[in-house]
Structure formats: structure tokens, C-alpha cells
Amino acid sequence: MMDERRQENACLFVAGALSPLEQSAFEIELRTDVELRELVQQLQDAATAFALAEPAVAPPARLKKKILAQIEGEQNRPENFGLLTFVTYLRSAWTPWAVAGGFGLLAVAQFVQAQALREQTHSLNSAVAGLSTQIAALEKKDEFSKMRIAMLSSLLDNSPKALAVSLWDNDKQSGVLVVKGLAAAPTDKDYQLWVINDKYPAPVNAGVFSVDEQGDVRFTFKPDVPMTSVDKFAVTVERKGGVPKAEGKVALVGG
Amino acid sequence: MRCLARHYDCGYDFAQTLAGRLSEWCGQIFEPTENGSVKPETTEDEIRLLRRVARGDREAFTQLYDQFAGILYATALKILQDAKESEDVLQEVFLQIWDKAGNYDSNLGKPLTWTLTLTRHKAIDRLRSTQRRYKLVEQATPELAERQPTTGETFDADRHSIIRQAVQTLPTEQRQSIELAFFGGLTQDEISQNLQQPLGTIKARIRRGMLKLRDTLEGRL
Numbered sequence: 290m291m292d293e294r295r296q297e298n299a300c301l302f303v304a305g306a307l308s309p310l311e312q313s314a315f316e317i318e319l320r321t322d323v324e325l326r327e328l329v330q331q332l333q334d335a336a337t338a339f340a341l342a343e344p345a346v347a348p349p350a351r352l353k354k355k356i357l358a359q360i361e362g363e364q365n366r367p368e369n370f371g372l373l374t375f376v377t378y379l380r381s382a383w384t385p386w387a388v389a390g391g392f393g394l395l396a397v398a399q400f401v402q403a404q405a406l407r408e409q410t411h412s413l414n415s416a417v418a419g420l421s422t423q424i425a426a427l428e429k430k431d432e433f434s435k436m437r438i439a440m441l442s443s444l445l446d447n448s449p450k451a452l453a454v455s456l457w458d459n460d461k462q463s464g465v466l467v468v469k470g471l472a473a474a475p476t477d478k479d480y481q482l483w484v485i486n487d488k489y490p491a492p493v494n495a496g497v498f499s500v501d502e503q504g505d506v507r508f509t510f511k512p513d514v515p516m517t518s519v520d521k522f523a524v525t526v527e528r529k530g531g532v533p534k535a536e537g538k539v540a541l542v543g544g
Numbered sequence: 545m546r547c548l549a550r551h552y553d554c555g556y557d558f559a560q561t562l563a564g565r566l567s568e569w570c571g572q573i574f575e576p577t578e579n580g581s582v583k584p585e586t587t588e589d590e591i592r593l594l595r596r597v598a599r600g601d602r603e604a605f606t607q608l609y610d611q612f613a614g615i616l617y618a619t620a621l622k623i624l625q626d627a628k629e630s631e632d633v634l635q636e637v638f639l640q641i642w643d644k645a646g647n648y649d650s651n652l653g654k655p656l657t658w659t660l661t662l663t664r665h666k667a668i669d670r671l672r673s674t675q676r677r678y679k680l681v682e683q684a685t686p687e688l689a690e691r692q693p694t695t696g697e698t699f700d701a702d703r704h705s706i707i708r709q710a711v712q713t714l715p716t717e718q719r720q721s722i723e724l725a726f727f728g729g730l731t732q733d734e735i736s737q738n739l740q741q742p743l744g745t746i747k748a749r750i751r752r753g754m755l756k757l758r759d760t761l762e763g764r765l
Contacts, residue, residue: 297747300754306725306732306746326652333657333757338662339726342708343622345614352631353609359635360642460714480552 295325303332314444314539317483317523321491321534439522441466441543448472448504453541455522457484463511465493466522471504471540476528480540481531484512485521492523497531520544554618570725590655598645605642612656613638616663623727659742668729710760718753 297319298347301307302315319326436456443451451471457464466482474480479499483492495510525537590611596604616637620630640662648658706738724730724738732750736743 293751297751298753300751301725301732301747304578304722304725304754305668305729306721306735306750308731308733311731330653331758331762332754333653333661335754335761336726337654337657337660337709338707338761339621339723339755340615340619340664342711343615343618346618346621348617350635352634353606353613356609356635356638357602357606359639383721512584528716 291324291328291355294428295322296328299325299328299332301326303329303336310442310542311444313521313544314523314542317485317492317521317535317539319540320485321536336468337486438544439519439540441522442526443471443541445472445538445540451504451541453524453543457519457522459516459518462515463509466498466506466510466524467510468500468502468506468508468524468541471500471506473500473502473504477529478526478527478537480511480524480530481535481537482508483523483525483535483543484516484519485523486516486519488517489514492535494531494533495522575669587654587656591650594648594655598648599723605638608641608655609638612659615656616659618639619663620667623664623729629670630667633670634661636666637663664726669692671729676704711757711759714753714756718749718756721749722753725750 298307298311298315298318302312307315319329417543436458439455439457441455443449445451448471451469453466453468453471455464455466464484471480479497481497482495484495485492492515493512493516495512496508498506498508500506521542523535523539523543525535525539525543526536527537545730561693590608593604593608593611597608599745617630617634620633620637621627624630635658637659641659648655653661714722721735723733724735730738730741732746735741736746739746
């Protein structure tokens with residue numbers, strides 16, 4: 290028999306009533322819970338009734354023609370753009386300028402990207418005031434540019450304001466999780482970190498940790514298996530020592 | 545939001561007839577409709593159709609369009625309340641179906657459910673990006689709260705009406721909470737604020753409503 294919390298979350302998920310954060314947390318649960326997936330599927334089928342209850346409305350006929358023309362265009366494009374066309378294009382007198390322009394655009398794009406990264410870092414620092422010193426230590430250009438930064442928010446009722454930042458270095462296949470203000474786990478439990486990527490069927494274990502009296506911790510982690518990239522991070526409350534597959538309540542999530 | 549309120553126009557006196565009608569409905573639900581959408585396919589047929597689309601079969605794509613466009617367009621219209629934007633959404637959805645039909649996994653749901661989810665997400669994203677939803681909700685909420693089903697209205701045997709009635713078996717407050725999420729794109733917190741009800745109440749309404757709908761329609765969709 291499924292517990293009420295999971296059942297309720299499944300209903301909220303299907304109705305579309307979960308916040309993006311809650312939705313991420315629920316999707317993590319879905320990956321490992323067959324029973325929950327079955328329930329979601331049943332509910333999704335039932336939810337189509339809301340749409341089917343509306344009389345169907347025929348869209349304008351021109352829309353169908355437009356869509357068909359568009360997919361027709363997509364199908365034809367690779368055939369029309371052959372090798373010969375490409376070689377001719379390369380030989381054109383404009384090529385050097387085009388290449389130079391391309392580099393210029395690339396430089397601008399990189400500048401904009403770097404600018405965006407700086408802005409992201411700034412807002413992160415303001416949001417997680419206490420973490421700024423530790424993040425600043427990692428802001429050496431070379432190191433920082435390789436890092437993936439993710440902010441995790443709390444889903445726990447007993448520490449709704451807890452925050453965490455995860456810094457992930459894909460080259461080194463390791464990362465650092467910095468947590469602030471997270472209530473201590475029950476004595477028979479540990480917090481367990483998971484890294485998530487769509488290529489893996491289930492969240493990958495990245496170790497267990499506990500927090501100090503202030504609810505803080507700086508935890509260096511290394512996932513159990515090599516990750517080509519990481520989409521999301523999640524922290525769950527699990528049995529002491531950790532579990533091979535996430536099964537506990539999601540405490541922090543973000544990506 | 546007038547169209548949300550339309551749900552509340554029909555009577556509740558269908559409850560007695562609904563059980564009998566549901567069995568007929570299974571046979572009727574996928575009959576051709578007046579507005580040109582064709583529904584002769586079973587889920588298995590639809591899955592086969594999607595697989596053909598994944599292989600680049602234009603004829604299959606056209607069939608799929610004829611089959612689903614009416615429902616998907618009506619859903620986008622209901623969410624966006626704007627014909628031009630709904631057309632844009634429908635176009636995006638069908639182009640995505642053409643590009644991503646290979647990603648469809650029949651283990652995770654029926655083709656109609658998949659395409660409806662794509663449509664809802666795109667329409668709600670658009671609604672959120674234009675910041676119009678709060679206005680729509682403001683307009684909808686008083687109507688939703690005030691409109692109560694009346695008795696004695698004509699029972700419409702049309703298949704859509706039957707499904708609508710199945711939806712309407714839900715108590716008003718449950719249906720209202722689900723629709724604000726499903727069509728209005730509101731989260732549970734936002735629904736709680738808009739309806740000025742405790743979050744726990746909203747959660748319970750959505751849970752009870754969704755489970756009841758599942759039980760009512762089990763094996764019939």
C-alpha cells in the first residue's frame with residue numbers, strides 16, 4: 290500500500306501543481322520507484338479527461354499545410370545542401386571575412402557567456418551569504434571555468450531555509466558540496482548525496498555526510514561511477530551509512 | 545475565464561445515467577466528430593502510427609495530425625485563450641512530434657497522454673512567460689467559486705459531454721483546484737493563495753479529485 294505522501298505528490302505532479310523544485314525532487318523519486326511510476330501513468334491517463342472534456346476544435350486548415358510544408362522543408366534541406374555546394378561556398382572570396390567574422394562572434398559569445406557566469410556567481414553569493422568566502426577560494430579563473438555550479442534548495446519542513454552549493458569538476462570527476470543551515474538528520478539516519486544524469490537509469494551515489502551543530506558542512510564527493518556530465522544534485526535522508534538506491538525523503542535538490 | 549466556467553454549466557443529474565452510459569461511451573468515444581477530427585484508432589494503432597512518424601513517414605504524421613490536432617488545439621486554446629498563440633503552440637508541438645517521435649516510450653504512457661503533456665507544457669510555459677496567468681486566474685476564480693452545478697439541464701449524449709460529466713462528478717472544489725493547476729499553470733502554493741485556502745486543503749483536494757477521476761475512468765480511456 291502506497292503511503293499518502295507519495296500518492297499526494299503523484300497527484301500534484303500529474304495535475305501540474307508542483308513547483309519546479311518539487312517537480313525535480315519528485316522526478317528523482319520516480320526514477321527509482323516502480324509503484325509510483327505505475328500510479329503516475331494511471332493518473333496521467335485519467336487527467337486526459339480534463340482535456341477530452343472540452344469539445345475538440347479544428348485548427349485552421351492553413352496550419353496543417355504550414356506544418357507539413359515545414360517538415361517537407363526539413364526533409365529536403367540536407368539533400369539540397371550537398372558537398373559541391375559546400376566546396377563552392379568555401380572557395381568563395383568571402384570566406385576569409387566569414388571566418389574572421391565567425392571568430393569575432395565567437396569572442397563576443399564567450400564574452401557574453403563569461404559575463405553571464407559572473408552575474409550568476411554574484412547572485413549566488415548574495416543568496417548564500419555565508420558561502421561566499423568558500424566560493425571565492427575557488428574563483429581562480431582556470432579552475433572556476435571548468436566547474437559546474439549548482440544551488441540546492443531545501444524541501445524539508447524542519448529547515449526550509451537550508452541551502453547548499455555544489456561545485457562539480459567534470460575533469461577531476463569530483464566535487465564539493467557546501468551546506469548551510471540544514472537540520473541534523475535523525476540519529477539513525479544520514480544525509481546521502483546523489484548525482485543525476487539522464488544517461489544513468491538511477492541517481493548515482495556520491496556519499497553520505499552529516500552536518501555540524503549549525504547545520505553546516507563542507508563535503509568533498511566522488512560519485513560511484515564516472516559521470517559524463519551532471520544534470521542535478523539531490524540529498525536524501527537515508528539509513529545510517531547510506532543505501533545503494535535512493536529511497537528516503539528528498540532533503541535538498543537543485544541543478 | 546469563461547471557458548473554465550463552462551464546466552460548471554452542466555447539471556449533476558447525470559450521475560444515475562452515467563454508469564450505464566460509460567459502457568456505451570467506450571464504444572463511442574473514438575467515433576468521428578463533426579469538426580473533422582477522426583478517432584478510429586486504438587492506443588496500439590496510435591503507437592504504431594507514432595513509430596512510423598519516428599521513421600519519417602509523412603503519411604503517418606498527417607494521420608496523427610488529423611487524429612490529435614482538434615483535441616490538442618482545444619487544450620491550448622483553453623490554457624491560452626488566444627487563437628494565434630494556440631496555433632503557434634500546436635505548430636511547435638507537431639514539429640516536436642515529428643522530430644522526437646523516436647523518443648516516445650509506450651511504457652510511460654499513451655500517445656495521446658504524451659502529446660497532451662507536450663501541449664500543456666508548451667502552452668503553460670507561454671502563459672507564464674507572458675505573465676498573463678495571474679490575470680486569467682483572477683478572472684476565473686470568482687466564477688469558479690460561484691458557479692455551482694444546476695440540476696435539470698439537458699443531458700448531452702455527445703461523447704465529449706460524457707467525459708465532461710465524468711469530470712464533473714468531482715466535487716466543485718476538487719475540480720477547481722485541479723483545473724487551476726492543469727489549465728492555469730498554478731502551483732499548489734499559488735492555488736492556495738488564490739483560493740485563500742490552507743496548502744494542506746489544496747493538496748488534499750487535488751489528491752482526492754485525481755484519485756476519484758482515475759477510479760471513475762479506469763479502463764475507459
